[in-house]
Amino acid sequence: MGFDLAGYHVPVKADVPDIHVVLIDKRDPIVNRMGAKGMGEIPLVGFTAAIANAVFHATGELIRELPLTPDKFL
Amino acid sequence: MIQFQYIRASTQKTAIETTAKDATAMFIAGGTNLVDLMKRGITTPQKLVDINNLPLKNIDASTGRIRIGALALNSAVAENKLVLDRQPLLAQALNAGASAQLRNMATVGGNMMQRTRCPYFYDTAMPCNKREPGSGCGALEGFNRMHAIFGFSDKCIAVNPSDMNVALVALDATVHIAGPKGNRTVPFINFHRLPGDLPQKDNNLEKGELITAVEIADNPFNKHVHYLKIRDRASYAFALVSVAAALHLDGNTIKGVRLAMGGVAHKPWRLTEAEKALVGKTVSEGTFRQAAEIAMQGAKGFKYNSFKLKMGPNAIVEALKTAAGIV
Amino acid sequence: MAEKKACSLPGDQASSNESRRDFLKQSSLLTAFAITPGVVVKAAESKWDEGIAASLEKMPLKLEINGVKQSLQVEPRVTLLDLLREQLALTGTKKGCDYGQCGACTVHVDGQRVLSCLTLAVMAEGKKVTTIEGLATGEQLHPMQAAFIKHDGFQCGYCTPGQIMSAVACIKEGHANSEAEIREFMSGNICRCGAYPNIVDAIMEVKQGGQQI
Ligand SMILES: Cc1cc2nc3c(=O)[nH]c(=O)nc-3n(C[C@H](O)[C@H](O)[C@H](O)COP(=O)(O)OP(=O)(O)OC[C@H]3O[C@@H](n4cnc5c(N)ncnc54)[C@H](O)[C@@H]3O)c2cc1C
Ligand code: FES
Ligand code: FES
Numbered sequence: 001m002g003f004d005l006a007g008y009h010v011p012v013k014a015d016v017p018d019i020h021v022v023l024i025d026k027r028d029p030i031v032n033r034m035g036a037k038g039m040g041e042i043p044l045v046g047f048t049a050a051i052a053n054a055v056f057h058a059t060g061e062l063i064r065e066l067p068l069t070p071d072k073f074l
Numbered sequence: 075m076i077q078f079q080y081i082r083a084s085t086q087k088t089a090i091e092t093t094a095k096d097a098t099a100m101f102i103a104g105g106t107n108l109v110d111l112m113k114r115g116i117t118t119p120q121k122l123v124d125i126n127n128l129p130l131k132n133i134d135a136s137t138g139r140i141r142i143g144a145l146a147l148n149s150a151v152a153e154n155k156l157v158l159d160r161q162p163l164l165a166q167a168l169n170a171g172a173s174a175q176l177r178n179m180a181t182v183g184g185n186m187m188q189r190t191r192c193p194y195f196y197d198t199a200m201p202c203n204k205r206e207p208g209s210g211c212g213a214l215e216g217f218n219r220m221h222a223i224f225g226f227s228d229k230c231i232a233v234n235p236s237d238m239n240v241a242l243v244a245l246d247a248t249v250h251i252a253g254p255k256g257n258r259t260v261p262f263i264n265f266h267r268l269p270g271d272l273p274q275k276d277n278n279l280e281k282g283e284l285i286t287a288v289e290i291a292d293n294p295f296n297k298h299v300h301y302l303k304i305r306d307r308a309s310y311a312f313a314l315v316s317v318a319a320a321l322h323l324d325g326n327t328i329k330g331v332r333l334a335m336g337g338v339a340h341k342p343w344r345l346t347e348a349e350k351a352l353v354g355k356t357v358s359e360g361t362f363r364q365a366a367e368i369a370m371q372g373a374k375g376f377k378y379n380s381f382k383l384k385m386g387p388n389a390i391v392e393a394l395k396t397a398a399g400i401v
Numbered sequence: 402m403a404e405k406k407a408c409s410l411p412g413d414q415a416s417s418n419e420s421r422r423d424f425l426k427q428s429s430l431l432t433a434f435a436i437t438p439g440v441v442v443k444a445a446e447s448k449w450d451e452g453i454a455a456s457l458e459k460m461p462l463k464l465e466i467n468g469v470k471q472s473l474q475v476e477p478r479v480t481l482l483d484l485l486r487e488q489l490a491l492t493g494t495k496k497g498c499d500y501g502q503c504g505a506c507t508v509h510v511d512g513q514r515v516l517s518c519l520t521l522a523v524m525a526e527g528k529k530v531t532t533i534e535g536l537a538t539g540e541q542l543h544p545m546q547a548a549f550i551k552h553d554g555f556q557c558g559y560c561t562p563g564q565i566m567s568a569v570a571c572i573k574e575g576h577a578n579s580e581a582e583i584r585e586f587m588s589g590n591i592c593r594c595g596a597y598p599n600i601v602d603a604i605m606e607v608k609q610g611g612q613q614i
Contacts, residue, residue: 005498005502014310070385071381082526102521105519106501110501112478122477173588175504175507176516179515
């Protein structure tokens with residue numbers, strides 16, 4: 001139950017590691033004249049599973065339900 | 075927010091008198107808890123007595139103790155040299171709480187008095203015996219992930235959310251109180267209450283009484299200490315479980331120990347039996363594990379918080395190991 | 402801000418007349434205190450119409466905001482955040498949550514970073530308040546503002562005024578000695594766009610640059 005920002009935990013700075021942004025240097029002439037294309041929401045599909053797998057690798061616990069909170073690793 | 079009258083008290087006496095004689099009057103210090111609760115209509119004082127002009131900010135040391143004024147800011151206490159030298163456990167616990175901005179506002183007295191963060195207490199559409207006596211406890215059969223495993227009653231299973239309180243109960247602090255009937259002191263461990271049949275009462279402060287200071291007698295717990303807070307994110311979140319651990323070591327022998335837990339009961343939870351079991355023993359993970367098992371005797375989980383029955387002892391062992399430096 | 406149904410909205414005197422009457426009576430007795438809304442006492446003494454008195458239930462408030470002395474009248478229930486935004490049109494300070502949970506409303510009061518949403522304006526009497534509007538010197542950006550731009554420390558920008566005010570204080574407090582320390586002591590400012598790594602870089606640069614902040 002998270003009815004506000006004190007209970008619904010979005011990450012804070014202490015949670016977030018350095019993020020490396022990778023630019024794919026390839027023109028897309030169809031989308032727009034600039035040739036650029038945003039990825040926006042596409043990576044969102046895979047990243048939770050990727051994190052869950054990384055956590056599995058680190059802890060040996062494969063959690064199949066989000067969020068990945070500390071209580072689920074006991 | 076409802077209308078209220080605001081009064082800036084210039085003396086302790088007038089602050090106490092005004093608050094004692096008016097059922098709807100309350101003190102305000104940092105305001106970080108009270109203003110929040112007033113905005114939500116959970117607490118509805120008609121008169122606010124601002125105590126910030128009272129001379130209760132000092133932190134000083136004399137004859138074998140540190141005295142911390144009730145209006146000392148959480149950030150000021152956490153950075154104070156006397157506190158860091160003599161009671162580092164308290165500084166650690168304070169820095170684990172809230173955020174830098176909130177610690178710049180929150181006072182020691184206000185922190186002691188902060189109310190539970192139980193979502194049923196916060197949601198005025200829900201039953202809550204603490205907010206509205208007799209309305210029932212929404213958490214008992216509801217979403218009780220953050221709730222108590224010790225000392226609860228069928229009226230209330232909320233926890234005290236403070237980090238500072240866990241350190242202060244471990245350090246055997248004394249609370250200094252001034253009231254309409256004079257001054258008194260209360261051992262910190264007796265300041266907060268278990269819910270019993272009166273969950274609306276968080277502590278034993280009487281109407282109109284003002285916390286003036288907290289005192290900690292000098293102790294040998296200035297080296298091997300650790301405050302461990304387990305929470306859903308790395309900072310700016312209330313504890314699922316926290317442990318204040320302080321060891322007095324002679325080589326590898328435990329000469330003295332203080333242990334308390336947060337996030338597990340309606341009051342900061344001192345682990346006296348586990349302490350007894352540790353004195354005289356040699357530092358080792360096995361010893362700590364045994365003590366943790368003793369500490370958890372009598373604990374009972376609810377539908378969503380049973381994880382604390384496992385997280386609790388693990389946290390005790392980790393905190394003791396870190397305090398002893400054997401990680 | 403949540404209004405309680407049974408009680409008074411501004412201009413809704415009928416529902417709160419009872420307590421208002423008590424309040425007026427008591428106010429006239431309270432001589433021991435530094436502050437009692439003078440007009441209200443006067444209203445009580447001269448038995449003014451309570452409706453008129455109600456509209457006068459504001460208190461005098463003197464404080465300095467961004468170097469400008471202000472002499473204002475505010476209701477005690479007005480937060481510093483609402484005073485800045487609604488009464489003084491200083492809308493740089495943002496309201497994210499209004500409950501102390503996000504840091505968007507961070508301002509400096511007497512040089513300390515605090516949350517203006519949980520500060521009653523009347524409690525800032527006599528204090529010096531600095532908001533994001535008071536950081537730059539004329540057209541010259543504050544080093545932290547410049548560093549946020551250089552490091553792309555924002556996306557939508559909503560959290561940014563709070564982040565910058567908090568960042569300046571974080572360095573001044575001496576809590577910017579490592580990335581880890583910055584991350585911990587800046588965790589009270591939430592950014593939903595996720596500009597955290599760039600914000601940390603900006604703070605590191607200002608700290609290492611040693612500029613006057
Ligand atoms: C988003 C958020 C996150 C937080 N996270 C944490 C956390 O992780 N850990 C934690 O420990 N705390 C946390 N807190 C709570 C914070 O520590 C408290 O709100 C704060 O300590 C209250 O102190 P204050 O001076 O602002 O009290 P106020 O809000 O001014 O007062 C609180 C209560 O204490 C009474 N009071 C104040 N001073 C005295 C006195 N001297 N004598 C008698 N009564 C008095 C008031 O009447 C009122 O009832 C958080 C708060 C928020 C908003
Ligand atoms: S608006 Fe003040 S902390 Fe969110
Ligand atoms: S830049 Fe959008 S919330 Fe921070």
